[in-house]
Amino acid sequence: MYNGMGVDNFSETLANLSKSELEALLDDDAQIKKMVNESPMVVDLENRRKRLLKSNNQKASDNLSLEPELTQMKADLIKAHTEFAEQLESYKRYKGKLDKLNSAYSANAMLELMQAATAEEDEKAEALQSQFLRKEITIDEFLDRMLPMRKLFNTRRVKIDKLTEILLNPGRAAPPRPV
Numbered sequence: 001m002y003n004g005m006g007v008d009n010f011s012e013t014l015a016n017l018s019k020s021e022l023e024a025l026l027d028d029d030a031q032i033k034k035m036v037n038e039s040p041m042v043v044d045l046e047n048r049r050k051r052l053l054k055s056n057n058q059k060a061s062d063n064l065s066l067e068p069e070l071t072q073m074k075a076d077l078i079k080a081h082t083e084f085a086e087q088l089e090s091y092k093r094y095k096g097k098l099d100k101l102n103s104a105y106s107a108n109a110m111l112e113l114m115q116a117a118t119a120e121e122d123e124k125a126e127a128l129q130s131q132f133l134r135k136e137i138t139i140d141e142f143l144d145r146m147l148p149m150r151k152l153f154n155t156r157r158v159k160i161d162k163l164t165e166i167l168l169n170p171g172r173a174a175p176p177r178p179v
Contacts (some may be wrong), residue, residue: 013035039165041119107163107166108167109168110163111160111163111167113165113166114156114159114160114163115160117156118153118156118160121149121152121153121156122153123150125149125150128142128145128146128149129146
């Protein structure tokens with residue numbers, strides 16, 4: 001802050017004193033202390049120290065006034081983190097269940113189950129035809145039982161064909177749904 005002006009002023013003051021005044025000053029610590037404290041450099045430094053102290057106190061006061069808000073924000077953050085951890089754990093549980101279900105119900109597994117059910121339905125239809133040919137059931141009874149069987153068989157057959165096509169050509173996009 002200083003460019004030596006305060007020291008120059010102090011030196012000038014000492015240079016203007018007589019030898020007896022300098023000797024008296026040498027023995028008078030209080031007078032030396034007074035001269036140093038009244039020098040422009042020390043006065044300016046003291047004023048600067050007071051300004052900095054006042055500024056520091058103001059900043060400390062401002063910081064203390066923000067403490068309740070900071071405390072609340074910390075509590076909110078802890079609560080949010082706890083909730084996040086709980087939700088993450090819940091997500092992991094459900095993701096595990098979903099992965100387990102996906103592996104149990106993969107497209108290939110579904111295709112195999114549908115093919116087995118369709119084959120079983122076809123066997124039932126053949127048994128019903130045999131009963132009809134042996135005249136064990138009437139034509140009305142045959143039609144009442146055969147039509148729903150064939151409808152279910154044909155529906156499953158279409159689904160099997162579509163699923164097989166999807167599995168064989170996974171990159172091909174599905175056609176748009178009719179409006």
